[in-house]
Amino acid sequence: MASFMCYEDLTCSVCLSIFTDPVTLPCGHSFCRQCATEVHSCPQCRAALSAQARRLPTSVVLKNLAEKVREAEKMKEEGGSEKAREAEKMKEEGGSEKPEVPDLCPEHEEKLKLFCLTEQELACIICRDGDRHEGHKFKPIKEAAASLRKELETFVQHVLDDIHAIESLANTQREEITKTKEKSEQLITQIRSQFEEMHQFLQRREDEIKNELKHKEEDGIEKMSHSLNAIETTLSERKEMEVKATSVLKISDSEKFLKSWTEGKSMMTTKSLFRPRAKELQVVSTSLSLGPYESHLQFFMWKEMLQVIQPRAEQLSLRSNSTVLSVSDDGRSLFSAPQYAPQYKQAASFYPSGYRSSSYQPVMVDPDYPTSSSSTNYASSVTEFTSGQHYWEVEVGSRDYWELGLQDNSLRYDGKKYYALHQNKSRPLAFKGRPRKIGVYLNCSSKKLSFYDADNMKHIHTVSPDLTFMPVSAYFNIRHKEPDHNPITVCWY
The missing domain is CATH 2.60.120.920 (SPRY domain)
Incomplete structure (x- = not known):
């Protein structure tokens, strides 16, 4: 803890480095001589500095202590170099350890020790005191990183919460899509079933009406067939009679003609004995009709369907x-x-x-x-x-x-x-x-x-x-x- 306090006490608050040619200002604060001559007021208490500050004597005590600290850092760096060489050797042998190289300011080639809160960028000591960053707020890198890390952790938590909420919405939306598909399939099945019922009803009624018409056709044809058979039988008899009478007429010899007539007494061809049969026969006709079904079939089917369709419109009173x-x-x-x-x-x-x-x-x-x-x-x-x-x-x-x-x-x-x-x-x-x-x-x-x-x-x-x-x-x-x-x-x- 003592060495840490000593190191802090020997650090110039302007360049943030161990004192180089330290001087003590009239206000009691100590800085590197070069840092003190570049400012017009004390960087810590803002007390005004005169041109005599450049002629202030070197603080021997601070200088000696600073040299000791610098020597200790050098020894530490040499030990670190040794470690770096070992790491390089391990890398050549297949190791993965990489030495850390501090980033330098691309403009001033100084170590980046500060973070500009205004511009949100890394900066060196010279950048801080330059015109471009005049009036800006700075924090040491570690402090700025810790603050930003905390903000980023909060931000990440908010993002995670939002992700969880969005995932929940996505899952809900997928469920709704699934429900819609299932509902659509259910409705399609229902529609198919209801149309099938109507198709079956219409097919059954179509078959029934066709069968009714077929029965009427068969009854009519049967009656007309009986009539046709009677007509054809009578016609055959009359044709046979006409053939026989014609054959007798062809006999030119009177004796033979009379003999043929006498032998054929069954052929009553005289006008007094002949009885026409055409007037006794009648053509039977059957007019097929379905009544109102013939012209308003669809309307009556619609009315019949209303009696079997379920559910029907409410019959409200x-x-x-x-x-x-x-x-x-x-x-x-x-x-x-x-x-x-x-x-x-x-x-x-x-x-x-x-x-x-x-x-x-x-x-x-x-x-x-x-x-x-x-x-x-x-x-x-x-x-x-x-x-x-x-x-x-x-x-x-x-x-x-x-x-x-x-x-x-x-x-x-x-x-x-x-x-x-x-x-x-x-x-x-x-x-x-x-x-x-x-x-x-x-x-x-x-x-x-x-x-x-x-x-x-x-x-x-x-x-x-x-x-x-x-x-x-x-x-x-x-x-x-x-x-x-x-x-x-x-x-x-």
Whole structure:
């Protein structure tokens, strides 16, 4: 520890080397004479120096101590040289030890003992005192390296943490890719299975209709074959009779002619005894027909398929406590109830072809009721949903206003524009078109509510409803607008 303190006390704080011709300034600090004459103030206490500093006497005590330290370093270096020679010898013999060569400043050829924090580069003593580094902050190399090493270790730790996070994201993304592929395969299998069911149904019905037609063909051909056999038998008899009569006519001798006629009494050819058979025979015709299947086969097959397809569209029934809305007797149609609304004697005119008719008795209401939708002026489905996937279709026709979906998440059509409604807030949509039938698809597991043009399944909009509070019901709303008295109707297939 004493030798270390002695070495530090004999080091010039300017050149960071053992004193060479040391002098002691009036302030009490000691430096190499050359270092003291190159500065205008004490490097340690910043006390001003005069020109007399160059004539200061040499500090003999410091000089002697510095020489002793220098001799000790020389001996140490000689010992190090010996070690270096041994290392070189080991290298020649196949060793891998390499002697360390200190880096020198490329500009001043001095040892690089400092690190400039401002420029972030190594520097020598002369570099520190030069104009290029004026006002810059320096640290000894070891201290700067230790500080930078600590920062770098922190940086590496941050990078490792980020790597772990990114690896986790990559693994999650790979899992999502795998899930998507598996889901795609599952859906492909499901699609193949469902189409196979439809193919089997259509193939079975095709075979049944073909067999029915074949049976009708066989029955008709059998009847016509019997008729043809009778016609051909009669024709053969008549031809035979004609041949015999012609052969008799060819006899020119009167005696022989009469004798031949007498012998052939069975040939009754006189007009009085001949009975024509053509009028007794009749051509049988069979007109093959499949009835309406002949012209509307695909339509009837579609209707039959609706009865076997699973799952089918939800057959929702409506309910409403509103005084301005009315539900039909069968629960399928929702009417607005204008003041003094006309009596609807033929409710079937409000429904698409093929739907069951329903009766509607309009009510008298306050003429000042609001035309916009209210929190109570709506209808909901009797059926409630808690899980699974559900789809229903609503015939909106040419109404100028309607709302469909769930109560807090719905699609609104108002004056040729579409809006997405979420908790009494509306957002306009870019969808164009005028569907007559709207399809609504609710996926409870993925929390998605989608709307489609039900005739071509063109996508209109998808929202993510809050399904925290279950169960939920389908939502319907309309408002009265003259002269449109038509309802909206849930499609039942």
